[in-house]
Amino acid sequence: MLLKYWPEQTNLKFMNLRLIGAMVSALMIAASVFFLGTRGLNFGVDFAGGTVMELEQTDTITVEAVRAAMPLSAEVNSAVGTDARSIVVVKFGEADPAALGEAFQALPPAEQAERATGATNELVVRVLKEALGISDDQFLRNDSVGPKVSSELFRDGITALVVALVLMLAYIWFRFEWQFSVGAVAALAHDVIITLGVFSLLQMEFNLTTIAALLTIIGYSMNDTVVVFDRVREEKRKYKKMPDRQVIDLALNSTLSRTLLTSGTTLLALLAIFFLGGPVLRGMSFALIWGILIGTYSSIFIASSIVLALGMDLNKKPVEDVQGFQGAP
Missing domain, CATH: 3.30.70 (Alpha-Beta Plaits)
Structure with a gap:
């Protein structure tokens, strides 16, 4: 029922706020690095032994x-x-x-x-x-x-995160252009670093389930970013003479309702797990809740802003018109 109150078209100027978003992200990353360096992570038994x-x-x-x-x-x-x-x-x-x-x-x-x-x-x-x-x-x-097993688990967990980032970089480069891959991976690294910083600040237990949550965050954030990038490419090919800033704003506004609805329904389920799932699931559910929030933010203000800064050169590739079903004569 609430969908009828959502405007059919929005015209928010996201890219006008990209510098503010960059400063906010820089502050959060600096704070995360500070807390990780001074407080460290509260390793659970999986990693600390x-x-x-x-x-x-x-x-x-x-x-x-x-x-x-x-x-x-x-x-x-x-x-x-x-x-x-x-x-x-x-x-x-x-x-x-x-x-x-x-x-x-x-x-x-x-x-x-x-x-x-x-x-x-x-x-x-x-x-x-x-x-x-x-x-x-x-x-x-x-x-x-034991300490030997815990060190191996920690190494394997970090390796999984790095491999996931590298594979995402390769996928976006193949799926779009190198500018898009840089923006996507920068947004993913942004999400992971800030999530680790929050865990360090709150001293929540960091264990294998947290690694699983981080990998889930990477996948969720990448899915959201791909949806935005696909619309950016579509709008850029449709409006070839429109400035890149306006193209990205148009794409972000056209996917905004989808982004908010998907994130909102997912958050409802995760909030239920956080408050009712007991202490075993609290760390993982908190990481997912924070990851969805920061992932939605980074898809709009980090990934898209980097693509705008690097520029888009999609017009050099001809767009083939595919003849569809024309109906009965």
Whole structure:
């Protein structure tokens, strides 16, 4: 019903605001680099190594009781699981070798480094069972990642992001022109850097699901940018003598309703996941929500502005008229 209130034609001068958009983006990128350099990312167990346990919360298994029983420093919090049950979430790294027993200390250093995570996990499980009487069924989750595996996961995640950017560059270059590929990839890099900066600022957990969210953001933003670029090319070939600035504004206005409707409906679903999906999905859903907002912004003010700055030279390619269905005589 709200569609009838949307104007059939808009005439917003987006490119008149491109310098303001460039300054806003430059400030956000500078702030993101600053936060990444000073605060860093709050790596989850996937990348930092360690263990995450989830325990069924009962009258005896509480945050205070678990925190008091832990044999090493740990982060203990309450949360709501995906099945709406109250749980206790425990996160910890490797214990001091002295706490793992003489047999562990007698191992060679290389073997100690390899077994430390597993030995710490066994120690914590044993202590919690003895102190709180926890059964195996009450350990809802018990995931451990060693330092070697975590470093490999981080490297593979970053590699996936870089490969995605390179493939997008090649695709847009093949699909359009090199000016469009530069604008698209610059917008994608802009989205990823600022999203990482937000995660650094808020110190939200950065793990494999966040990498998956970043890859999704790249795909979503690229889809939005391709729609705009395709309309830009269409309008440029239709109005060959129209200035590039007016062509891009015309294309952006003609795709604006589609962009807002697609982003809006997607945001409604993601907001539901963010508020109702529990802590496990909160980081990923937040990354997607922010990514859609910043991706929509970059498609309009970053990708299109770069194409305008580099210029379009589409008229050198002849446009063939394809005869369609003419109807009955």
